[in-house]
Amino acid sequence: MIATSSKRVFLVCALVFLLLLGLSLVLPKWLIFLATIALANGLVSLGIVLMMRSGVVPFGQGLVFAAGGYTAALLFNRLGITDALALSLMGGIAAFLIALPFASLLARYRGIFFAMLTLALSMVLYGILMKTNALGGSDGFNVTRPTLFGFRPEAAQSTFLLWGVTAGISCLMAGLARIYCDSTRGLLSLAVRENELRVEYLGMSVVNIVAWNYLLAAFLGGLGGALSVLALGHIDPNFSYWTTSGEFVFVAILAGYQSVIAVFVGSLLLELVRSFSSAYFPNTWQLALGIFLLLVIRFLPDGLGSQMYRLLPKRPTKD
């Protein structure tokens, strides 16, 4: 049985999904493409936010982003699986499975040690991808247009099809993430972030909480990687490079850990800043990005989500 609050979350997600589909009728194609990339990357950052809720920040989500992306691209080119939904799902599962052996080890580390270990893993994958010619080496390889339930779109329709799939998956994952954040495990994640010694003394395994958050983040990262590859039509080892991981962390910090929607808003903001900055001052756009992040840290230390959270009606409490 689905709880009333969960039904409400899914209803909101369905409405947002319909709104996003409707927007594709009025928005220019370049903006739809940009928003598709923003949502796909937002899924990776959403995973980081789930981890931030238990007090750790991974600097190496490029690992799962690339794992999901390469899985989708290889299945597409080698096995002929072209369905966008199936490829996305398999990207997520592959990333989950790649993260699985490392989860319980990483969950024992905190702070910079956790961040650097995840970064190291992503850079190991980067090195392997660069040297593996069967996977395209440093050039990577291309992917053509995906299908959906057997429907093969024309080139002009492909952007809209992928937007629909990405928006649908993002809305579903945002809803599930909201339910997860409000669940018992979600509450325990916050308790771990605040005082893990106490959580252990209350009888709960902190490693279990952190490890599962890492695995969920991996699944989301893999989904995002697969959708990005399908949208871009190309994959290369830069998917696993540390600067790519850094951008996901940037969005997570920009969004904060309180709101799920803020992650996608943050991701869209990043893509817009990147697009316009690289168009108008191509050599110094990272400078604009850095200043933007500094301003957020200075004036919104808890991220955009803290402001959105404030606007929500407060839950009645029994005092």
Added chain:
Amino acid sequence: MNTEKQVLLSAQNLNRNFGAVVAAADVSIDIAKGERLCLIGSNGAGKTTFVNMITGYLKPTSGRIVLADEDITALAPRQITRRGVARSFQIPQLCMHLSVLDNMLASLHCSRGERSFFRSGREPEAVEECHNLLGRFDLAKHASRPVMELPGGVRKLLDIAMALIGQPKLLMLDEPTSGVSAEEKFMTMDTVMNAIDRGAQSQPVTVVFVEHDMDIVERYASRVIAFYSGRVIADGSSSEVLADTEVQRYVTGSVRSTEKAAA
């Protein structure tokens, strides 16, 4: 010690060293069910080390700890908690940015091993149960406030309430009145002991508490154990232990005994 009572926990020949410092030297203590045992001793005497060994934070260098016929010496803190031993801390260990209610809810879910991915963490039944316990500690009025806004005495009570929500068999309170003003100490202890008694269902909760205030010791302890340099130097009723010359010399000081004699 009264041997007719059923032993809940047995610490047998516990030793623990920190380099050259002896924190526990052949400590053997049986704790009976329903007892209100107070541990006294000067700073560094070994009281908190004893509590830390029982709750799994420190492992004894040698010796064993048996809880209800099960050897728990090598278990991790959370495994010991699941077997019914809960504790509070000298410095309250709370989730400072969460509300009082969320602290209690997290404690409740931990104690039940509840870690569902989908089930709400704030289901009405769980909230009701937390409110009931908060009411026993007179904390219900603070339920929606973040812990960081609360004064020290309230944090102490919350720390103990969080330990109690799992309905432990053995509750260990490390200096429950430290940091509480002298005039509020009795009130705090009354609140704690009443809350424990009102929550006891089929059998009373066994309580071990560390305390420095001898008035509190006399009033609330059914049995007192005095530590000095990691050793047990006295064990008995509060009147027996506080009258012990070694205890007067190393723990309570001669001034107090002189005052008593004059009274």
